[in-house]
Amino acid sequence: MSDRDDRSESRRQIARREQRTAGERSARLASALMKLSLSALGKLGLLEELREAVDRARAVTSQGARRRAERALAGALRREDLVEFAAKLAKLQETGSAEPAQFHLAEQWRARMLEGGLAAAAGFPGGVAEPLPRLIEQAQREKATGRPPGAARALFRHIAAALKAQPAPPVASDEDATTDDADDESA
16 A cells, blocks of 8 residues: 555645644634533533633633634544534534524514404414414403413414424525615615
8 A cells, every 4th residue: 555545645644634624623613612602502511621611711801812712622622522513513503593583483473463363363374274263262362351371372382383393484685685775765
């Protein structure tokens, strides 16, 4: 076997490339950890040693010192399984960012349905299937009589489950917004 790989790289070049790639990966993960909220960090389930390193790095406020602390955190991350850690972080970011938006959307739908009844539910993405009219009626009756919000909570849970089952709506890009603004001004 020769000292060269299929790409005509020496063993040393291959090792340096792999080391550089691992360093870049750990630097990206360290940067992502520095930007996460405290509650999201808690959900990651970091080992105590790594959590202390993250907390130390996040405590630094000076820009230059913060960059050095981020590089030190990247070094600490290299002792971890980076692929597994990146998968955990991606899953957390995927689920974590969608939950508050979906919660607010479900809350808005519930408020509309309580105010407008079945007429407001006509545009609901989950459709006006059987339990929905009954839940709306119970929640409206409950609100009118001043009873505790049990039916309103059941309505919220139904709405949230229906929204979760639906595909996410496309997000309007900045280009769409500027095009719409230009159309509005010309009209």
